Amino acid sequence: MSDWTELGDRCWVRRYREWDVNVGLVVGSAGALVVDTRATTAQAVEVLAEIAELTDAPVRWVVNTHAHFDHTFGNATFTEAATYAQENAAAALAERGPALQEHYRDNPGPDLAFPEIPPELLAEVAATELVAIDNTFAVAKVIDLGDRRVELLHLGSGHTDGDVLVVVPDVDVYFVGDLVEESAAPSYGDDSYPLEWPDTIDRVIGLLSATAKVVPGHGAVVDAEFVRAQAEDLGTVxxxxxxxxxxxxxxxxxxxxxxxxxxxxxxxxAVRRGYEVLGVPRRPTLPLLGPG
Structure with a gap:
C-alpha cells in the first residue's frame, strides 16, 4: 500500500494493504527493532526484504503490540531476533493462535469478519509456523538499541488484555497497536475490555505531547488530538x-x-463483554416514599 514513511531519525512505519496493518521499524547502533510482523510467512519474508532495502542493520528485536494474528503470525520468520510481548499477549498467542489456524483449515471459505480477504490468504494464515514469545513482561520493559532506547509499556486492558505501547522517546513516536485505529472504528472482539479501554487510552494520552506522532495498528499516522477524540467515543461506549x-x-x-x-x-x-463483567442486571426499583 505504501513505502516506508520516516517518522523521525531512523524510525519508520510501513502500511500494508492486507488487513491495512502497520509495521514499525526502529534502528539503533546495535541493530533494528520491528514492531509487529504481519499475518503469514510470506508477508513476513516481504517485510524482511523491504527492511534490507532500507538499512543494513540486522533485525535483533521483534515486539508484538498484542496477540492477534495479523500482528504476530510472521514472528517465526525473524529467526535472528528476540521476540517481546506482554505476558497476557504471549499466553493468548499460544492458546488462540493454533485455534484460529484450525478454524481456517476447517472453514476454508471467505471469513465473514474479513470478507475482503481471499480464501487462499486465509489458508496461508492457517499454514504459517507459530513460535512462542521469547521474552515477556508485566508492565514495562526497556530495550537498548545501542545509542537509543525503546520503551514497552502495558497501561491496562482495552483491545485485549495484553496491549503494548511501543515508545521511541528521542523522536516522540508511539506505536499503539489496536488501542487506536484510524482507518476503521476501534475493534471490539471477544477478548476486548470495553469498560476498561477508556481508562487505558487516557493513560496513553497522558504521555502524548502536542507534537507526538501516534502509529495506530491500522491506518494512517495520527496525532494526540485524534487520540483524544477517539477516546471520547470509547468512553461513550x-x-x-x-x-x-x-x-x-x-x-x-x-x-x-x-x-x-x-x-x-x-x-x-462490546455490549456482550460489558454485560459479562457487570452480570445480570437487576430490575430497577422505585425509591421508597418518605413519611407524609
Whole structure:
C-alpha cells in the first residue's frame, strides 16, 4: 500500500494493504527493532526484504503490540531476533493462535469478519509456523538499541488484555497497536475490555505531547488530538453499556439500543463483554416514599 514513511531519525512505519496493518521499524547502533510482523510467512519474508532495502542493520528485536494474528503470525520468520510481548499477549498467542489456524483449515471459505480477504490468504494464515514469545513482561520493559532506547509499556486492558505501547522517546513516536485505529472504528472482539479501554487510552494520552506522532495498528499516522477524540467515543461506549445495565436493561434490549458512536453491528461484542463483567442486571426499583 505504501513505502516506508520516516517518522523521525531512523524510525519508520510501513502500511500494508492486507488487513491495512502497520509495521514499525526502529534502528539503533546495535541493530533494528520491528514492531509487529504481519499475518503469514510470506508477508513476513516481504517485510524482511523491504527492511534490507532500507538499512543494513540486522533485525535483533521483534515486539508484538498484542496477540492477534495479523500482528504476530510472521514472528517465526525473524529467526535472528528476540521476540517481546506482554505476558497476557504471549499466553493468548499460544492458546488462540493454533485455534484460529484450525478454524481456517476447517472453514476454508471467505471469513465473514474479513470478507475482503481471499480464501487462499486465509489458508496461508492457517499454514504459517507459530513460535512462542521469547521474552515477556508485566508492565514495562526497556530495550537498548545501542545509542537509543525503546520503551514497552502495558497501561491496562482495552483491545485485549495484553496491549503494548511501543515508545521511541528521542523522536516522540508511539506505536499503539489496536488501542487506536484510524482507518476503521476501534475493534471490539471477544477478548476486548470495553469498560476498561477508556481508562487505558487516557493513560496513553497522558504521555502524548502536542507534537507526538501516534502509529495506530491500522491506518494512517495520527496525532494526540485524534487520540483524544477517539477516546471520547470509547468512553461513550463504556458509559452507555454501564448506564443501560444500571437501568435494568437486559442484554437483548441493550443490543437493540441505537444511540452509539458506531453501528451496533460493530459493537455487539462490546455490549456482550460489558454485560459479562457487570452480570445480570437487576430490575430497577422505585425509591421508597418518605413519611407524609
Amino acid at each position: 463504556a458509559n452507555t453499556i454501564s448506564g443501560l445495565h444500571h437501568a435494568g436493561t437486559t442484554l437483548e434490549q441493550a443490543l437493540a439500543h441505537t444511540d452509539w458512536p458506531w453501528p451496533i453491528a460493530h459493537l455487539e461484542q
